[in-house]
Amino acid sequence: MSQTKPYRVSHLDALEAESIFVMREVMAEFERPVLLFSGGKDSIVMLRLAEKAFAPARVPFPVMHVDTGHNFPEVLEYRDSRVAELGLNLVIASVQEAIDSGTVRELPDGTRNRIQTPVLLAAVEKYRFDALFGGARRDEEKARAKERMFSFRDEFGQWDPKNQRPELWSLYNGRHHPGESIRVFPLSNWTELDVWHYIAKEQIPLPSIYYAHEREVVERAGMFYAVNEFIVPKAGETVETRTVRYRTVGDASQTAAVLSEADTVDKVIDEVAATRITERGATRGDDKVSEAAMEDRKREGYF
Amino acid sequence: MSQAVVEPEAPPARQMDLLRFATAGSVDDGKSTLIGRLLFDTKSLFSDQLEAVEAVSAARGDEYTNLALLTDGLRAEREQGITIDVAYRYFATPRRKFIIADTPGHIQYTRNMVTGASTADLALILVDARKGLVEQSRRHAFLTSLLRVPHLVLCVNKMDLVGWDKAVYDKIADEFTSFAAKLDITDLTIIPVSALEGDNIATRSEKSPWYEGPSLLHHLEHVHIASDRNLVDVRFPVQYVIRPQSTTVTDYRGYAGQVASGVLKPGDEVLVLPSGLTSKIAAIDTADGPVDEAFPPMSVTVRLTDEIDISRGDMICRPHNAPAVAQDVEAMICWMDETAPLRVGTKYTIKHTTRTARAVVRGLQYRLDVNTLHRDEGAPELGLNEIGRVRLRTTIPLLADEYRRNRTTGGFILIDESTNRTVGAGMIIEAS
Ligand SMILES: Nc1nc2c(ncn2[C@@H]2O[C@H](COP(=O)(O)OP(=O)(O)O)[C@@H](O)[C@H]2O)c(=O)[nH]1
Ligand SMILES: [Mg+2]
Numbered sequence: 001m002s003q004t005k006p007y008r009v010s011h012l013d014a015l016e017a018e019s020i021f022v023m024r025e026v027m028a029e030f031e032r033p034v035l036l037f038s039g040g041k042d043s044i045v046m047l048r049l050a051e052k053a054f055a056p057a058r059v060p061f062p063v064m065h066v067d068t069g070h071n072f073p074e075v076l077e078y079r080d081s082r083v084a085e086l087g088l089n090l091v092i093a094s095v096q097e098a099i100d101s102g103t104v105r106e107l108p109d110g111t112r113n114r115i116q117t118p119v120l121l122a123a124v125e126k127y128r129f130d131a132l133f134g135g136a137r138r139d140e141e142k143a144r145a146k147e148r149m150f151s152f153r154d155e156f157g158q159w160d161p162k163n164q165r166p167e168l169w170s171l172y173n174g175r176h177h178p179g180e181s182i183r184v185f186p187l188s189n190w191t192e193l194d195v196w197h198y199i200a201k202e203q204i205p206l207p208s209i210y211y212a213h214e215r216e217v218v219e220r221a222g223m224f225y226a227v228n229e230f231i232v233p234k235a236g237e238t239v240e241t242r243t244v245r246y247r248t249v250g251d252a253s254q255t256a257a258v259l260s261e262a263d264t265v266d267k268v269i270d271e272v273a274a275t276r277i278t279e280r281g282a283t284r285g286d287d288k289v290s291e292a293a294m295e296d297r298k299r300e301g302y303f
Numbered sequence: 304m305s306q307a308v309v310e311p312e313a314p315p316a317r318q319m320d321l322l323r324f325a326t327a328g329s330v331d332d333g334k335s336t337l338i339g340r341l342l343f344d345t346k347s348l349f350s351d352q353l354e355a356v357e358a359v360s361a362a363r364g365d366e367y368t369n370l371a372l373l374t375d376g377l378r379a380e381r382e383q384g385i386t387i388d389v390a391y392r393y394f395a396t397p398r399r400k401f402i403i404a405d406t407p408g409h410i411q412y413t414r415n416m417v418t419g420a421s422t423a424d425l426a427l428i429l430v431d432a433r434k435g436l437v438e439q440s441r442r443h444a445f446l447t448s449l450l451r452v453p454h455l456v457l458c459v460n461k462m463d464l465v466g467w468d469k470a471v472y473d474k475i476a477d478e479f480t481s482f483a484a485k486l487d488i489t490d491l492t493i494i495p496v497s498a499l500e501g502d503n504i505a506t507r508s509e510k511s512p513w514y515e516g517p518s519l520l521h522h523l524e525h526v527h528i529a530s531d532r533n534l535v536d537v538r539f540p541v542q543y544v545i546r547p548q549s550t551t552v553t554d555y556r557g558y559a560g561q562v563a564s565g566v567l568k569p570g571d572e573v574l575v576l577p578s579g580l581t582s583k584i585a586a587i588d589t590a591d592g593p594v595d596e597a598f599p600p601m602s603v604t605v606r607l608t609d610e611i612d613i614s615r616g617d618m619i620c621r622p623h624n625a626p627a628v629a630q631d632v633e634a635m636i637c638w639m640d641e642t643a644p645l646r647v648g649t650k651y652t653i654k655h656t657t658r659t660a661r662a663v664v665r666g667l668q669y670r671l672d673v674n675t676l677h678r679d680e681g682a683p684e685l686g687l688n689e690i691g692r693v694r695l696r697t698t699i700p701l702l703a704d705e706y707r708r709n710r711t712t713g714g715f716i717l718i719d720e721s722t723n724r725t726v727g728a729g730m731i732i733e734a735s
Contacts (some may be wrong), residue, residue, distance in 0.1 A: 024542045056547050169711065169714045173654065177723065
């Protein structure tokens with residue numbers, strides 16, 4: 001914690017202190033917490049906060065990756081090296097396995113965002129996780145703006161936005177009956193820019209795809225998708241090599257890159273500060289379905 | 304001549320501070336519009352958000368882009384044109400990062416105002432200039448003082464609809480000032496605005512030459528909040544004990560927590576409650592290394608020189624400045640549950656700092672009419688959104704201060720033991 005003048009606390013220090021407080025509350029009050037770790041930048045920051053919250057002890061809970069099977073190899077590599085470095089226990093909830101064993105069905109359009117929810121819920125049940133840390137931020141989306149720091153889920157993992165527990169001071173109510181659980185969002189009050197400032201301040205390494213690099217892409221509805229095993233150019237689409245970076249890392253079949261020359265954290269910060277399009281608007285095909293796409297998915301148990 | 308040097312652009316500010324504020328007002332006074340305007344004027348709005356709002360606005364036949372749609376995030380809200388729940392919004396200027404808790408004005412949602420106000424540095428109340436002060440305005444001012452939000456701003460909105468008439472503004476301002484005087488509100492600022500047209504929001508408007516105060520944004524950026532913190536009374540509620548099970552770090556025992564108030568330093572003599580044992584601070588650790596002092600709202604890990612038994616829910620303070628160790632608590636309670644009222648004799652779970660206990664309601668002294676401030680001493684119960692003075696007895700002692708002195712060690716919540724819902728918010732008046 002750096003202070004420029006006595007008793008001064010910068011916004012990043014205040015956000016960090018709040019997130020650490022939340023993580024310690026969970027560790028003190030729950031039996032089986034787990035941290036959702038996808039190798040995306042928000043979950044990377046969250047894991048860093050967990051590391052800081054319990055130092056010099058190890059992060060005292062496992063991490064879980066809900067693996068859609070549609071991954072960027074750089075991200076998987078990052079995930080595994082970070083897990084090894086911190087000596088963590090990694091739980092993988094695999095959508096592919098669930099499809100293979102017939103517990104969920106592949107959608108006709110091949111997207112896996114929606115079908116990862118039952119896979120997540122099955123893992124929660126199997127491991128009896130009672131608190132799940134998620135890296136969602138309220139600035140991401142308008143349904144998320146209404147989410148609590150401690151968000152109650154019933155035994156079906158459902159969110160009821162009209163029936164949320166009031167959250168006062170820093171007194172978080174994590175009480176639940178067996179089978180119910182709490183989603184915990186330590187980054188609730190962070191914005192995309194805060195996350196990047198923190199990555200710079202803490203010098204947190206990220207998967208390389210977050211920085212500008214050349215890639216073969218196709219343009220669809222104004223968004224640039226990397227050509228890979230999941231995204232095959234359709235007739236009439238031209239493959240071009242562009243300099244791009246990823247603002248979010250989700251399902252590789254649905255996450256688009258943005259054109260960017262920002263190859264360092266400081267350049268990314270400048271870009272994020274100047275950008276006029278939301279993170280999800282710029283990169284996620286899945287949120288564009290309807291005005292209430294996110295609200296609907298969250299009600300079903302999505303993060 | 305030397306080669307021209309291109310000055311690098313100033314890096315984005317990383318040393319902003321943080322201001323949390325809650326907005327309140329009756330339905331249609333223009334809260335959502337005002338927030339939309341603040342976001343718009345500080346360039347915190349994204350073009351895709353704006354496009355989405357424009358499209359929905361056009362589809363509904365609105366005459367202008369309805370900025371309120373930006374904050375109304377749930378389907379039911381958009382369909383009914385109302386705000387159901389507290390929504391959090393973020394924007395920043397080079398000086399400050401702001402967190403807005405947008406709380407709905409409907410009477411049945413007063414608990415949301417209390418929720419938003421509990422963590423707010425500042426409360427922003429709106430009134431419609433045409434309507435003047437209404438029941439809700441007084442209620443919101445009262446709640447602001449009850450929750451001890453240090454700064455209050457009254458925005459007299461829709462000034463465009465009263466032709467920017469100074470007399471209209473003066474009447475509302477006078478009436479509100481005298482009401483606020485009864486409430487022990489320490490810092491009040493009143494600003495005439497048009498949220499819709501953006502007057503006196505980001506910059507001062509030419510339409511109100513008679514108004515000499517700051518624009519709303521200027522005030523939000525400059526209001527002095529650093530001294531709102533209590534830096535006098537050392538209160539460190541222990542959250543979690545860190546004891547690494549490792550071969551490299553041995554014999555480490557640290558008490559993790561967030562400083563509620565006061566300043567802690569290595570070498571300070573401390574008193575640990577409820578045990579009453581004393582010790583000294585050996586070190587204050589963070590993951591970035593030890594620090595010379597810790598103050599609110601830092602999250603740190605304190606080590607003591609003596610091996611004493613300390614666990615979650617204990618409090619580290621100073622020998623001559625300690626909270627009450629109390630099982631009998633007098634408090635104002637705001638009731639938040641629609642399914643059952645607060646009744647004398649009922650038991651609840653109580654959460655106070657990092658301590659959890661059970662509490663029984665021993666008495667209900669009065670229920671307060673938040674509009675007239677009349678005390679009804681015969682009230683049998685507190686229903687949803689009602690506020691009253693209550694006497695509680697707890698199973699184990701709380702380590703408590705008066706709420707007016709310390710918002711962290713003076714506030715608590717009550718939880719229904721069967722439904723697990725958060726049913727009440729309490730502010731301690733006296734603990735013994
Ligand atoms: N003329 C005028 N109309 C306003 C102003 N502020 C808000 N409104 C309108 O008042 C109505 C209610 O506003 P809204 O922001 O939804 O109010 P809320 O219920 O407090 O969130 C909308 O039709 C707004 O366009 C203002 O300053 N001037
Ligand atoms: Mg509204």
